[in-house]
Amino acid sequence: QVQLQESGPGLVRPSETLSLTCTVSGGSISPFYWNWIRQPPGKGLEWIGFTSYSGHTFYNPSLKSRVTISVDTNNNQFSLNLKSVTAADTAVYYCSRWTEDCQGFEFWGQGILVTVSS
Amino acid sequence: EIVLTQSPGTLSLSPGERATLSCRASQSVGSKYLTWYQQKPGQAPRLLMYSASSRATGIPDRFSGSGSGTDFTLTISRLEPEDFAVYYCQHYHNSPLIFGGGTKVEIK
Numbered sequence: 001q002v003q004l005q006e007s008g009p010g011l012v013r014p015s016e017t018l019s020l021t022c023t024v025s026g027g028s029i030s031p032f033y034w035n036w037i038r039q040p041p042g043k044g045l046e047w048i049g050f051t052s053y054s055g056h057t058f059y060n061p062s063l064k065s066r067v068t069i070s071v072d073t074n075n076n077q078f079s080l081n082l083k084s085v086t087a088a089d090t091a092v093y094y095c096s097r098w099t100e101d102c103q104g105f106e107f108w109g110q111g112i113l114v115t116v117s118s
Numbered sequence: 119e120i121v122l123t124q125s126p127g128t129l130s131l132s133p134g135e136r137a138t139l140s141c142r143a144s145q146s147v148g149s150k151y152l153t154w155y156q157q158k159p160g161q162a163p164r165l166l167m168y169s170a171s172s173r174a175t176g177i178p179d180r181f182s183g184s185g186s187g188t189d190f191t192l193t194i195s196r197l198e199p200e201d202f203a204v205y206y207c208q209h210y211h212n213s214p215l216i217f218g219g220g221t222k223v224e225i226k
Binding site for chain 2: 044045046047058060061062094096102103104108109110111
């Protein structure tokens, strides 16, 4: 069974860069699309973007200027960098695998709460 | 950008009752580019339905989906205690991938 686990700091200061890593176990990085999705406390879901196993990326236009997603196939990981954060970036961040066969976000990490505060 | 509007915001029902959740798109998302997720408190969302009407692996047949174009429906034929949760629709017709605001199904 594929499992995803987010890791990274739970507290980031305003204007700094939020950096998270998702480690994939129980399956290969290829040939899937690996996504980051976030959810502010008590609110809905926002798709941030994806990387393919080969490193092709695509971002939500609303965040594109601040987001970088990268993949490390050797370690079965992919990462999120979100720069110049503000309190509005406080959220639970999920990593997830998009599966073409079922046309959906089939596997999810448990999520990690990142708070932006000084 | 396509906007997905879910209604009602909250649905108060009793176990055994039928739940009908609506997801309306601001423009057509085609016949199949619509997915449903279930989220319980403190948990990640779980894939329920894809291509509007196909159940994901392990999803019981009391869940069904229908619709095309701009109007989609998720139906739970008889609510079980574990079905009380928040449900989100999501389209993948084009970028960005967008989620609806969610419908909370709560115990009456």
